[in-house]
Amino acid sequence: MKTRGRIYFIVTTLLILFLSYVLVNGLTLGDYQVKPLSKIVKLGLDLKGGVYVEEEIVDQNVSKDTIERTRDLIELRVNSLGVSEPIVAITGSNRIRVEIPGIYDPKAALEQIGKTGRLRFVGPNNDEIITGKDVKDATVGVDQRTNAPVVQLKLNQEGAKKFAEATQKYLGKQIAIYMDEDLVSAPTVQSVIPDGEAIITGSKNVEEAKRLAGIIKSGALPVKLNPATIRAIGPALGAEAIPTSLKAATIGIALVMLFMLLYYRIPGLIADLALMVYMIITALVFTVVIKATLTLPGIAGLLLSIGMAVDANVLIFERIKEELKLGKSLRTAIDAGFRRAFTSILDSNVTTLIAGFVLFFIGTGAVKGFALTLIIGVLSSMFTAITVTRFLLKSFVNAGWITNSKFYGA
């Protein structure tokens, strides 16, 4: 029994330490590589910087299909900005949430997203010649004479026909090109254009031409949008938030572990090991299973949950102490402690879970993320306290290294 207890305890402890090491530092075994968690975790916009926009659909009674099409169109536009991992998602009943990392100018982002994108070529008599619907493709090119960036349009068959007729009709006159209400350029027709190719000059630089081409190509939005929320997070803020949060986490966790060790001694040591298992489970669930995005409120929630995670252990150890004081033997006291603490652990955690689930299903944004942290934290702390702490504590007692019940809180 002694040997078995010792092997169980040592092997489990080494396993916990090894897993923690791998999650923090990663591991390379020949061709096989495990990346450290810090490389896997997805960072929220508040940690890496970028622009966050919530566009509200102004029109009433818009169908679900239309909202989805609007989302797809916005996605096309945002993708044409060429940033990595932008997010375009429908939130609530009439809003579209856009997150663009790496861009810090909300005005440029808004123009890209929110322009209804109605392209019109208008003749001198204010008659509409062609619209965005007649355009097959829009690319960026360079005007051979002026070297200025231009948007090259390739029209579809019908558009080409209309454009050929109009250029003949208005030869030598001006055609105005409008994007929504803005006049983009007003070139004079130099010759009849029969092949369905047109250019739009007037872009200040290549970026602007690219944006315009992106909007034209993605087509007009079927609805009018109004930005309800705009946030821009500068790159420095995130760069500062990560190291300060890490420092806070290290100090906070170290204090919790030290406190448990000093106050509860042997059981405290085991609670610290169980806390490591808790952190391993929570980290894996977050990054690998549900692939959650880490945000600042999320960090606060995780740290809070670490402080709370020892609660079940505290409940158990206090019970063990009481049993020891009644004069019970170490093994009986431990068994009774776990058994009698169970209803407290169950009832207090179920009430917290009820609140967690309500917040998860009704809340939005930060509240939802926080609720998820709460739920995962409660479940995994209950699991580790009941299984890991119990197994380790029993193995340790069986190992027979320290049998004086003083070290267990008597």
Added chain:
Amino acid sequence: MERMFKIVEKSKIWFTISLIIIIVGMATWLFKGLNLGIDFKGGTVVTIKIGKEFDVVELRKSLEKYDPQIDVREIEGYEVTIRSNKITTEQVNQIFNDVKAKYGLKDDALRSIDTIGPSIGKELRRSAIISTLLATLGILIYTSFRFELWSGLAAIIALVHDLLVTISVYTILQIPVNSSFIAAMLTILGYSINDTIVVFDRIRENRKLGKYHDFETLVDASITQTLARSINTTLTTLFTITAIYIFGVPSIKEFALPLIIGIISGAYSSIFIASPLWVIFEKRQGQRV
């Protein structure tokens, strides 16, 4: 003789302490109102890192052309926040360029820009109220089922107490209230009930043992037996959340502060409010131990 803290006998003192905080808080709410942040009122906040000492009054003067009511404040770390509910996105860019030119800053001096439409606040408030009501109802049903109705009610009152105390601290100190405050309040709702349930669980167990012959000793004994646990769990939770409050960036502090207040209030109410209330309820019913 069993060592016991006399909590229930002094109920009036505990209730009075809480009532004073809550009454002062609610009175301030009535007369001065909550300091609502832009998440509720709508508007724009621009945060810029100046990185050296600067004259806030002078900066404010130079920005008044955009909005005569513009609010310019210095915050920790030589940063400035500029608030207004009138400026457009174009003006935001102009303001940043003005500040940049004035202090010779680079593009990375921009910490954050937040613009919130007025409709968001309404929605936030609605979802917060619905969540609170549903969560409270769920907890009430569960605790009534696992314990009995009066325990459930006492636990809910303690919960409302924690929420009110947190709001009170915010109104008295006039700390701006944003969406992170709502999230923190809802978190308090989930966590602080925990403490109360642990004490009630002990009361239920001791009552079954039949060792104590009146409500006062039953509850005092149960509180005393769970006191070490209540204090220790509160401490470990405070360790991590206070660390993030001390070392974290401003936007995470906004989250940590209400949590700290709520956790302390939660520990207090589980000992000094919920259990004494339960005694009052049971006695009113003419129940016996």
